[in-house]
Amino acid sequence: MSEARIDVHRDPTRMLETLREDVREGLSARAKWLPSKWFYDARGSELFEHITRLPEYYPTRVERDILRARAGEVADVTEARTIVELGSGSSEKTRLLLDAFAARGRLSEFVPLDVSEAALAASAEAIVADYPGLRVHGVVADFTEPLESLPGTPPRMVIFLGGTVGNFPPGERAKFLASIRSALTDGEWFLLGTDLIKDVDTLVRAYDDAAGVTAEFNRNVLRVINDRLGAGFEPEEFEHVARWDDRNEWIEMRLRARRGLTVNVPGADLTVTFAEGEELRTEISAKFRPEGVRAELAEAGFTLRRWWTDPAGLFGVSLAQARD
Numbered sequence: 001m002s003e004a005r006i007d008v009h010r011d012p013t014r015m016l017e018t019l020r021e022d023v024r025e026g027l028s029a030r031a032k033w034l035p036s037k038w039f040y041d042a043r044g045s046e047l048f049e050h051i052t053r054l055p056e057y058y059p060t061r062v063e064r065d066i067l068r069a070r071a072g073e074v075a076d077v078t079e080a081r082t083i084v085e086l087g088s089g090s091s092e093k094t095r096l097l098l099d100a101f102a103a104r105g106r107l108s109e110f111v112p113l114d115v116s117e118a119a120l121a122a123s124a125e126a127i128v129a130d131y132p133g134l135r136v137h138g139v140v141a142d143f144t145e146p147l148e149s150l151p152g153t154p155p156r157m158v159i160f161l162g163g164t165v166g167n168f169p170p171g172e173r174a175k176f177l178a179s180i181r182s183a184l185t186d187g188e189w190f191l192l193g194t195d196l197i198k199d200v201d202t203l204v205r206a207y208d209d210a211a212g213v214t215a216e217f218n219r220n221v222l223r224v225i226n227d228r229l230g231a232g233f234e235p236e237e238f239e240h241v242a243r244w245d246d247r248n249e250w251i252e253m254r255l256r257a258r259r260g261l262t263v264n265v266p267g268a269d270l271t272v273t274f275a276e277g278e279e280l281r282t283e284i285s286a287k288f289r290p291e292g293v294r295a296e297l298a299e300a301g302f303t304l305r306r307w308w309t310d311p312a313g314l315f316g317v318s319l320a321q322a323r324d
Contacts, residue, residue, distance in 0.1 A: 004124035008117060009141040011097035019228055021266045027280075032272075034037050036167050036253075036283035037115070037144060038221050045119050047217040049090060054213060056205045062315040063193050064093050067161075070308050073158040074157075074319060077305065078189045081108045082152030086143040086160045086180075088112030091123050093161055097191075098131055109135040111152050115142050144242035147183040152258070156188050163195035163315070166250065166286035173286075190302055192318045194288040196309070200244045203287065207242035207251050215240030218253050221282050229267025237261060241279065250286040254279040293318055 019038060026033045039048070052060035076096060083101070085094055091112055101107035110127060114120040124138040124163045137151055143160075150156065158180055168176050180190060196303060207214055220238045222233035238255035245252055257274035264271050274280075294304050302320035309316045 004121070004128045004136040004138055006117070006121055006124060006138040006140065009087040009139055010115065010117070013086040015142070016228060019225075020268045023229060023265060024270055027265070027268075027270060027272045031281070032274075032278070033219055033281040035144075036221075037142070039079065039217060039282070040115060041220070041224050041227070042118060043118070044217060044220045044224065045089065045116055047213060047220060050213050051209070051217060054209045054211065056209045058202070058206060058314055059091070059193075059195050062310045062312075063161060063163075063229055063317065064096070065307050066310055066315065066317045067093055070306075070317065071096045072103075073306070074191065075100040075104050075106065077319065078155065078157050079106055080155050080157035080189055081106065082154070083107065083109075084111040084113065084150050084152055084158045086113050086158065087120065087162070087164055087304055088114045088123060088138075091127060091132060093132075093241075095127075097159070098134070099122045102131060102134070107134060107136060109152050110295045111137045111139060111150065113139040113141055113143060115140070125142050136280055147179045150183045154182065154185060154188060156192055158184065158189070159183060159191040160191070161193040163193050163285065165192060166288070167283060168286075169284065170286075174296065174299060177296060177302075181301040181322055182301075186322055186324045188322050190297075190318075190322065192293070192297070192320065194293050194316045194318065195285070196313060196316050197249060197287045197289055198314060202314075203251055204242055207253055207285070208240065214242070214253075218255060218282055222255070225265065229265050231267070232263050234261075238280070245284075248284075248286070252281055252282045253283040253285075254281050256280075288316065290316060 015219045017129045022035050048157055051057050120138045124136045128136050219235035222235045226233050237258050239257050243255040256279045260276045261274040297320045304320050308321035
């Protein structure tokens with residue numbers, strides 16, 4: 001059996017410096033914030049996989065149903081030779097696409113890209129075992145960094161699932177979509193999952209489950225800072241908050257200090273104070289309207305070729321083509 005190839009494009013020293021810069025900037029701000037990408041150490045990845053199986057968390061379940069119904073059409077329309085998955089994780093939903101492409105004998109290479117080397121290696125080896133003859137070329141990298149080039153035999157299809165694109169504020173999202181377009185040649189493909197606007201109760205419950213798994217996931221960002229920068233956060237002193245921002249049309253996750261706190265972060269040469277009830281924003285998750293998805297793709301240089309959703313209109317999957 002062949003082995004997966006894993007290329008490491010992540011510089012641990014640079015990653016630590018980026019964390020240090022983000023912590024200094026975000027925790028020194030008047031309205032404190034941290035980027036959501038720092039949730040994901042090994043424990044954070046495990047917690048998120050647990051979240052995707054919770055009854056309240058509809059995006060994974062609904063997106064999977066859409067892909068199950070449309071994977072064959074994706075294969076027929078794109079005739080892609082390579083699938084590149086950004087933020088691949090376990091690649092569980094992606095197997096629906098791999099199955100459809102394998103049935104048509106068209107796919108030659110799968111390129112999963114993820115920031116976690118351990119998770120990527122495990123997932124890549126599982127794909128190698130289950131899809132004989134498929135080349136698997138894993139890339140350890142941060143997809144929030146500019147995507148200067150992507151491996152693979154053309155035509156390629158980049159996929160970005162789970163509604164994760166909503167974690168970018170609008171300006172950063174535009175840059176991210178443009179970076180994907182710049183990594184593709186004219187005529188190549190982009191498959192994008194977007195969570196859609198719906199009733200507020202359904203949205204909030206997806207980010208504040210009854211079992212408290214999302215709360216633990218949210219607090220994990222503090223544990224990451226403790227581990228990597230020697231900080232003295234007591235995660236249980238922060239309450240999980242999820243709320244809908246109607247003006248920006250996104251969910252915000254926050255951590256609210258249960259009491260006044262002073263936290264030392266020696267690895268960032270920083271001391272942070274929290275008043276009782278003060279909040280730290282840890283994630284935004286924008287929700288979309290179909291016309292907004294089309295417009296943002298067009299602005300980045302893509303033409304929307306297919307738009308699919310579930311019967312209830314909870315989630316959307318777009319198939320777009322890079323245009324000249």
